[in-house]
Amino acid sequence: MTESAETMRDARAELLAAPGRLTDLPSRFAPVDGRTRSAAVLMLFGRLDSLPADSTDAPVAADLDVLLQRRSATLSSHAGQVSFPGGARDAGDRDAVATALREAEEETGLDPSGVDVLATLPELPIMPSRYLVTPVLAWWRTPSRVAAVDHAETVDVFRVPVAELLAPENRYTSTLQREGREFRGPAFDIDGIIVWGFTAMVLDGLFDATGWTIPWDPSVERPVQP
Secondary structure (H helix, E strand, C coil), rough: CHHHHHHHHHHHHHHHHHHCCCHHHHHHCCCCCCCEEEEEEEEEECCCCCCCCCEEEEECCCCCCEEEEEECCCCCCCCEECCCEEEEEECCCCCCCHHHHHHHHHHCCHHHEEEEEEEEEECEEEECCCEEEEEEEECCCCCCCCCCCCCEEEEEEEEEEEEHHHCCHEEEEEEECCCCEEEEEEEEEEEEECCHHHHHHHHHHHHHHHCCCCCCCCCCCCECCC
């Protein structure tokens, strides 16, 4: 087995072990009162073939990546934000896994047959849109071509190296003023790709659970730009 393959096997094993350490993740999110809708997102990790697998200062291989997308600026909720593929549960979806895979295929064109589902994380509330979201953790065993399918929903799809997300210089605390309250949370800036809000909070929790987190300075703050 090559060093790259061994490193990827270790990363997959660390992702498999992470959900058992994430039982407190829901407590990081503000609860949603009243009527809610069920949704799911796909947290898809794999090997980015366009990058060498050389080791980095990060605790992961340089070619370990996660699939993200940018939502259309015209959507009624979370417009323009970088997110995991996903969406609301349909009546025909048997569970959260089915929702996450269906939405990811519809939004990015990925082939679900090449995806190994590792686990589902605890259901998490998103207060602004009143969703209860189940993150589905998965491994991209056989990567397929991905791109924005419907630009009315998704304007861009990209695979982001995890090592870049972990780099302390790419991390900061986002701040948002809304309805007289201030919201603060982890955020990432990867060459102008800003990840904040729900997606950043889930990634932050997962990185802590896998042991991949590199100490960073949360006192560095930047306001969320509309």
